[in-house]
Amino acid sequence: MKQSTYLIGSLILSISILISAFMFSNIYSKSANGVNNSQTTTTSIPDLMTKKQLSEYLQISQKSIDNIILSDDSERAKLGSYDTYQFIPYLKISNQERFLKAEIDKWLQYKTGNH
Incomplete structure (x- = not known):
């Protein structure tokens, strides 16, 4: 009984970590794309x-x-x-x-x- 509780807890924790890592990677890639787009726009304007x-x-x-x-x-x-x-x-x-x-x-x- 105790062992199955630990197993279920570990499974829930692992799934939570995977979901948060996936969400973080999406947020990071969106912000990185936004920076690249603004840099492209900025550099195309001559001094x-x-x-x-x-x-x-x-x-x-x-x-x-x-x-x-x-x-x-x-x-x-x-x-x-x-x-x-x-x-x-x-x-x-x-x-x-x-x-x-x-x-x-x-x-x-x-x-x-x-x-």
């Missing part, structure tokens, strides 16, 4: 973006970016001093605007109040 790439990154139209630049340039011309990320940061290279991803991220943080 120096064109206006088209920026519009894809921000998920807004290129016309909206043009409007932001025009508005910011007009406002900036009126001011003597301003916060660094108050206006969209960009470079002019060969008469075309280029945007550094790191600077755009800081500008977004400033605009959303997370500075």
Whole structure:
């Protein structure tokens, strides 16, 4: 009687360990896949973006970016001093605007109040 109780207890414990190991492996593989997907997305964004790439990154139209630049340039011309990320940061290279991803991220943080 005692021996069968130990046997049943060991069987239940073994099944519990197997089930928890299976659940843990599923959770681990799902989180590992999520990390790989986000790394792929992050690495596909260049450090120096064109206006088209920026519009894809921000998920807004290129016309909206043009409007932001025009508005910011007009406002900036009126001011003597301003916060660094108050206006969209960009470079002019060969008469075309280029945007550094790191600077755009800081500008977004400033605009959303997370500075």
